[in-house]
Amino acid sequence: MENPYQPIKTKIQEVTRETPNIKTFVLEPEEPLHFKAGQFIQLTVPELGEAPFTPSSSPYEKEKIKVTIMETGTVTSALHSLTPGGVVGIRGPYGKEYSLSDFEDKEILIVGGGVGLAPLRSLFFALVHDIEKYKRVLFCYGAKTPSDIVYKNAVLQDWHKINPERIHFRITVDEGDENWKGKVGLVTYTLDNLNEEIESIEESVAVVCGPPIMMKFVTMKLLDIGYKWNNIFLSMEKNMSCGIGKCGHCQMGKFLVCRDGPVFTYDKIKDFPTIWD
Amino acid sequence: MENLFITQTDFSSLMRKLNEKSPLYAPRRKGDFLFYERVRSDSLDDIALGEIRPIQSLKSFLIPPQETVSQYFASPSFSNKEEKIILGAKSCDLESLKILDSVYSDGDFKDPFYIEARKNIILISSDCTVPAKTCFCVLLNVSPYPKEGFDLNLSPIKGGFIVEIWSDKGKSIVEGSKELFREPEEGQIEERDKNRANLVNRVKEINRDFDFEESFREIIKDSLDSPAWEEVAEPCVDCAGCNHICPTCRCFLLFDKKGKKGFERIRLWDGCLYTGFARVAAGANPRSKLSQRFANRLLCKFDFFPENMGLDACTGCGRCISVCIGKIDMREAVKKVRTKSLSDS
Numbered sequence: 001m002e003n004p005y006q007p008i009k010t011k012i013q014e015v016t017r018e019t020p021n022i023k024t025f026v027l028e029p030e031e032p033l034h035f036k037a038g039q040f041i042q043l044t045v046p047e048l049g050e051a052p053f054t055p056s057s058s059p060y061e062k063e064k065i066k067v068t069i070m071e072t073g074t075v076t077s078a079l080h081s082l083t084p085g086g087v088v089g090i091r092g093p094y095g096k097e098y099s100l101s102d103f104e105d106k107e108i109l110i111v112g113g114g115v116g117l118a119p120l121r122s123l124f125f126a127l128v129h130d131i132e133k134y135k136r137v138l139f140c141y142g143a144k145t146p147s148d149i150v151y152k153n154a155v156l157q158d159w160h161k162i163n164p165e166r167i168h169f170r171i172t173v174d175e176g177d178e179n180w181k182g183k184v185g186l187v188t189y190t191l192d193n194l195n196e197e198i199e200s201i202e203e204s205v206a207v208v209c210g211p212p213i214m215m216k217f218v219t220m221k222l223l224d225i226g227y228k229w230n231n232i233f234l235s236m237e238k239n240m241s242c243g244i245g246k247c248g249h250c251q252m253g254k255f256l257v258c259r260d261g262p263v264f265t266y267d268k269i270k271d272f273p274t275i276w277d
Numbered sequence: 278m279e280n281l282f283i284t285q286t287d288f289s290s291l292m293r294k295l296n297e298k299s300p301l302y303a304p305r306r307k308g309d310f311l312f313y314e315r316v317r318s319d320s321l322d323d324i325a326l327g328e329i330r331p332i333q334s335l336k337s338f339l340i341p342p343q344e345t346v347s348q349y350f351a352s353p354s355f356s357n358k359e360e361k362i363i364l365g366a367k368s369c370d371l372e373s374l375k376i377l378d379s380v381y382s383d384g385d386f387k388d389p390f391y392i393e394a395r396k397n398i399i400l401i402s403s404d405c406t407v408p409a410k411t412c413f414c415v416l417l418n419v420s421p422y423p424k425e426g427f428d429l430n431l432s433p434i435k436g437g438f439i440v441e442i443w444s445d446k447g448k449s450i451v452e453g454s455k456e457l458f459r460e461p462e463e464g465q466i467e468e469r470d471k472n473r474a475n476l477v478n479r480v481k482e483i484n485r486d487f488d489f490e491e492s493f494r495e496i497i498k499d500s501l502d503s504p505a506w507e508e509v510a511e512p513c514v515d516c517a518g519c520n521h522i523c524p525t526c527r528c529f530l531l532f533d534k535k536g537k538k539g540f541e542r543i544r545l546w547d548g549c550l551y552t553g554f555a556r557v558a559a560g561a562n563p564r565s566k567l568s569q570r571f572a573n574r575l576l577c578k579f580d581f582f583p584e585n586m587g588l589d590a591c592t593g594c595g596r597c598i599s600v601c602i603g604k605i606d607m608r609e610a611v612k613k614v615r616t617k618s619l620s621d622s
Contacts, residue, residue, distance in 0.1 A: 001389040002389070003346065004386045004387075005542055006346070006347040006542075044533065046540040047533060048533060048540075049532070072559045076558060237557065238555065238563070239556060239557050241530065241531050242529070242531060244386035245380075246386070247529045247530065247531065247547070248529075248549060249528070249547075249555060250555075251555070251577065253576075254580070254584040254585060259384075273501065274564065275563075277561055277562065
């Protein structure tokens with residue numbers, strides 16, 4: 001029998017600073033760990049504890065896993081102090097992946113806020129891998145300021161060249177600076193005039209990830225625009241601890257977010273009063 | 278099910294024999310309560326096989342309050358759990374194993390520590406003889422005497438016990454000491470059945486104020502927004518005593534610390550009544566109010582868990598009532614939620 005609580009020893013290969021409080025870690029587990037876009041892992045800082053993260057690398061990249069981490073609590077602060085060569089632990093993958101087969105032949109709207117871009121990057125790579133299966137991708141992203149944009153070069157330039165016909169971008173910052181020439185405004189503004197990009201809102205799917213307050217307002221706006229409840233995919237980041245549906249910490253009504261999520265369509269959770277808390 | 282009879286003296290001999298191989302645990306009275314203790318076969322006289330459930334539930338044997346589940350990047354052995362013989366478990370506690378099994382032994386991920394411990398217990402259960410005011414198994418359709426899930430069950434009667442065999446383990450115990458068991462004499466089964474009928478009536482009588490038309494499940498379902506929760510949770514001090522003492526509350530915390538070789542990961546009992554139970558790193562807390570956490574515990578038992586597993590996550594053992602320093606009675610809580618919803622409709 002396998003021990004589900006035991007992490008795999010993992011070496012940090014590379015650390016990249018993305019923003020003042022976000023870093024991306026390239027991890028090489030001693031045993032390969034294959035995840036699908038949307039699933040999450042648990043990272044252990046030895047002697048300190050664990051925290052859940054959704055990988056930000058392509059699920060097709062088998063040897064290494066990239067995780068993009070914002071400094072918020074004890075474990076993430078400790079992670080930020082680690083350097084290449086450092087040792088961490090990894091368990092997973094856990095939870096349900098994005099059901100990409102349901103996205104086929106559809107227009108896909110991706111809406112990210114802040115570090116919420118991390119799991120969306122993994123999804124983006126998975127979509128790009130089979131881009132001919134999907135009708136169109138509109139990638140909307142908002143950060144507080146230009147220096148808070150995660151994967152800046154990719155988001156502002158490189159990704160735009162991948163498939164300009166099928167993949168479009170709308171990037172905004174809450175507050176610009178002297179060098180910022182792009183749009184200024186909350187991420188919800190990127191959803192204005194959506195019909196210029198999305199032919200059939202009724203059929204389109206929206207994938208949203210970001211801080212709870214951002215997800216709330218984006219969801220409200222998507223509903224206003226005409227998105228169907230079951231076409232809005234939301235990342236519920238609750239207190240996932242064991243990852244395997246036993247410890248109870250991520251319980252949200254009848255769901256255990258680690259087991260039944262972390263991605264839920266809005267229709268499943270809309271009646272639960274504290275989903276945005 | 279096969280019924281046999283064993284005298285008190287022969288039962289002691291049987292325990293002595295079993296104890297040569299495995300340690301025995303049995304309830305003993307200490308003050309007002311019964312506690313499971315390791316007993317030696319020469320001190321079986323003061324164990325309490327009848328009465329009611331002990332303070333500890335079977336959870337304590339299967340998921341210890343703390344257990345090392347990982348050492349650095351290696352797994353502590355889980356295949357060396359010693360066999361334990363547990364005497365005197367009651368029907369409500371046998372019922373709780375269904376809930377624990379469905380969480381720890383089923384699903385995509387299995388807990389090897391639980392599964393090994395579970396495999397290595399021998400359950401010699403017994404009928405309750407004196408229900409407490411806190412007992413409410415009958416309200417949840419749990420029988421106050423064991424019907425299933427044991428290896429052997431003992432029903433105290435004059436001079437000894439009626440013994441029922443439910444499992445292969447139980448059968449092999451009986452077969453290994455055939456000479457100690459005999460066919461029940463005339464009237465002995467009737468004596469047991471009469472005791473059981475009295476027992477059922479007494480538990481029903483204790484709960485006559487709570488025998489509602491609807492089940493607890495029906496009352497609690499959709500009660501999340503009930504204003505009754507504020508009132509019900511008012512005396513609660515979020516000590517999580519009800520969580521820890523509950524035979525079916527099974528939530529835990531994974532806690533990492535410095536160990537002899539690198540870090541050690543401990544699985545600790547946790548309680549959903551604690552303020553920070555659901556809080557995330559950035560500080561958001563979906564159940565920051567005590568009344569939300571209190572309601573969530575009962576909703577978990579009578580709505581969320583049944584919805585997932587088809588079982589109530591409560592067996593009516595009444596330990597949460599005994600332990601509560603705020604003197605909260607779960608039955609009263611359900612009653613208040615019910616009254617509120619009736620008066621609102």
